[in-house]
Amino acid sequence: MPKTEFSPSIDSRPTYAGLVSQGAAPAIMVADEAGAAALFDLAASDASVMDHAHVVLVGCDAAALGDVKPVALHEAPDFDAATPLVTQLLNTARMGTQIYLAGSEGLIGHVSALAFAAGMPVDEIQMEHRGSIARRMQCVHCKGITEDVTTDPFTCAHCGLTLFVRDHFSRRLGVFQGVCVDAETPGVVPEVVEIQA
């Protein structure tokens, strides 16, 4: 599956330029199953990029990487399991460490927020979107985060409000913002549509 092209939007909406090798530097790479294909392509463009790379695969196994051999390979069943591992890698990383993220908007948002908290400028992180365009949404009212949102509007998994899916993105939290869609006219909710790229 090739990298996703998103339609132009407000500046807040993250864009993902695609992974470009920064050479044989220390690196932290995080990908889901669709994103693993982007790491595979990255290694094909420059094999040396894996010489000092720690790869964390979320929700898939090493087979997704084919014959690519990073210096260390970690597998985690989901974000919650991957978070302490990625945080540990970030906290012990040195300046000059490169960060590569590939996969869904949720994965990129989640891990880029961890990297940002560790002091990495977001625009220095290599990102490539592959696979699901489902979004990680924060309800601006109750602050709860709903994962894998594919429709607009959607129901907040925490407070139950009907939320409009905005392109407004928090880099600090790695989430898009959801705003109550019927605050002025309770009960008058627009037709539910699938989120588009």
Add this chain to the structure above:
Amino acid sequence: MKKLCLKVTAVEQLSPLVKRFRFEDPTGATLPVFSGGAHLTVEMPEGDTIRRNSYSLISDPYDGSAYEIAVRREDRGRGGSLYMHTKVSEGDDITVSLPSNLFQLDLRARKHVLIGGGIGITPFLSQLRQLDMEQKPYELHYAARSREEAAGIKLLPQAAHIHVHISEEGSRMDLGAILDGQPLGTHVYTCGPDGLITAVADQTARLGWPKAAVHSEAFTAPPPGEPFDVVVKSSGKTVHVKADQSLLEALEAAKVDIDYSCRGGACGRCHTKVTACDGRILHNDHWLSDDERAAQQDIMPCMSRFKGTRLELDL
């Protein structure tokens, strides 16, 4: 521009070339606090011209009882630092600008590395107080040629994370050793000679640091040079710039309306369009890009000079 009329309440010789000055409000009022790395512009009236130089504040940013600066005497400068060294003493009145900051700390950093060369130690003296106050991890490296010249030693606290490198004593600063292996989220700040700033930029680029984590400040007093003439387009008036005067100072003396802030080629406030140029602009600022310099259609009057037959400014 709002100005403060203060009293000089202390002058101390820190080293053969560097003096410390303390300014307080004459009525004892509290002065506006500032942030680490901020500077003041000091007015130095002499005859019919007012010279203005910017100096980093070295006092505690949270202490409104006084502002302190340290000035290095430049015998080959255009006279600003010599004025401070020879004409300013305790009890004098002095006019300064409000503090402003072009070299602030990025408080998102997880660690700060401060590198000062020579008199370039000054902005870090206020920054380290802010870092102490905010309990942020940092290390400071101060490089000087000899212990006698190292005016900063008297102003630096003794601490394990404050390192003094005296090249005459064989302890030259090793940038590779300082910068290699710093934890992710470190920011580096450099102030000092151009060579030091370039060396830090090169070293961090080699180590793969993000550009956003590398900060520097290089503003210096404007250099003297050969006298030249400049034409003001709106009035057609010719203004003569003397050898020991900056273009900005000459324009101000001729009552030409022009904005400024840092007076050291760093802030961009006095950026002026050139409408005619027959000759060569001697760019001394840190604001214009290489392409802009080559095009000769822009000039920073606070720092830059001119050699040629005609220079006309869009003023």
